[in-house]
Amino acid sequence: MNRSDLFQLTSLLLTYPDEELLAAGDELRAAAAGVDELExxxxxxxxxxxxEVQRHYVQTFDLRRRSGLYLTYYLHGDTRKRGMALLMLKQRYRAHGLHLADGELxxxxxxxxxxxxxxxxxxxxAPLRQHRQGIELLRAALHDARTPYALIxxxxxxxxxxxxxxxxxxxxALASDGPPVETVGLDAVGLGPDLSPYPACGNAEVSR
Structure with a gap:
């Protein structure tokens, strides 16, 4: 599987499992073939x-701050720096012709x-590399939660x-202290996931 196909498939699999996604079972199996974790x-x-799978998705990504899918939160929390990071991402997308739907971050x-x-x-x-630390924290949190989404x-x-x-x-430091906090009225973030059981991986061969 080439990198473009891998990123496209993982993007799809990390979206909310609505009826359309679940109805595409044969296509998903074919696309994941050859990559054990995705299979x-x-x-x-x-x-x-x-x-069941919709409830699991909501419990994993929407109800647990430590395993949210919004990457700038891991580095910047709810601070003004996060707003600037979001703006820079949006400008990068726009420069390459990608326009977000209303309400999408x-x-x-x-x-x-x-x-x-x-x-x-x-x-x-570049945005994946820029937010590599946040992605690794999310990965560790998903392993802590023992969810199959950790495979992705x-x-x-x-x-x-x-x-x-x-x-x-x-x-x-991020796992110990949690994201920066600047805005009043936020829930306590608490400690991040324990990273020690999950050695960071990189440059591994994906094609099977």
């Missing part, structure tokens, strides 16, 4: 009932993956650049 995830996705991981698939290496994958993040991390020692130090 296993698709099998899980298509085995449960629609109600540009840091939503499926959108970031779609951009990488559409534009390709270099400029297209394993595949994404496997093709991203290897984490540096500086990245690992920053990850440890």
């Amino acid at each position: 296993r995830f698709v099998q899980w996705l298509l085995t449960g009932t629609r109600t 540009p840091d939503l991981l499926p959108i970031v993956l779609e951009f990488a698939a559409t534009v390709g290496p270099g400029a297209g994958e 993040l394993d595949v994404i991390c496997a093709v991203l650049p290897q984490l540096t020692g500086e990245d690992l130090a920053a990850l440890t």
Whole structure:
């Protein structure tokens, strides 16, 4: 599977499992063929009932702050820096002809993956590299939650650049302290996921 197809498929699999997605079982199985983690995830996705997998998605991504799909939150929390990061992402997309639907935030991981698939290496994958730490924190949180969605993040991390020692130090601090807090009225963030059981992966071969 080439990088563009991988990012396109993982983008799709990280969207809400609506009726249209679940009805495309044969196409999803064919697209995931050859990548063990994605084959296993698709099998899980298509085995449960629609109600079960939709409830699981909401509980995983919408009700748990530590495993949200909005990448700028991991680095900036709800601060003014996050607003600037969102604006820069939106401008990057616009420069390459990608326009978001009303209400869509540009840091939503499926959108970031779609951009990488559409534009390709270099400029297209730059937001993924920029938010590598947030993606790794999300991956660890999904493993903590023992959700099959962790399989998708394993595949994404496997093709991203290897984490540096500086990245690992920053990850440890973010996992311990949580994202920055500036805006009043927020819930307590608490400690991030324990990263120690999940060695960072990078530059692994994806094609099977």
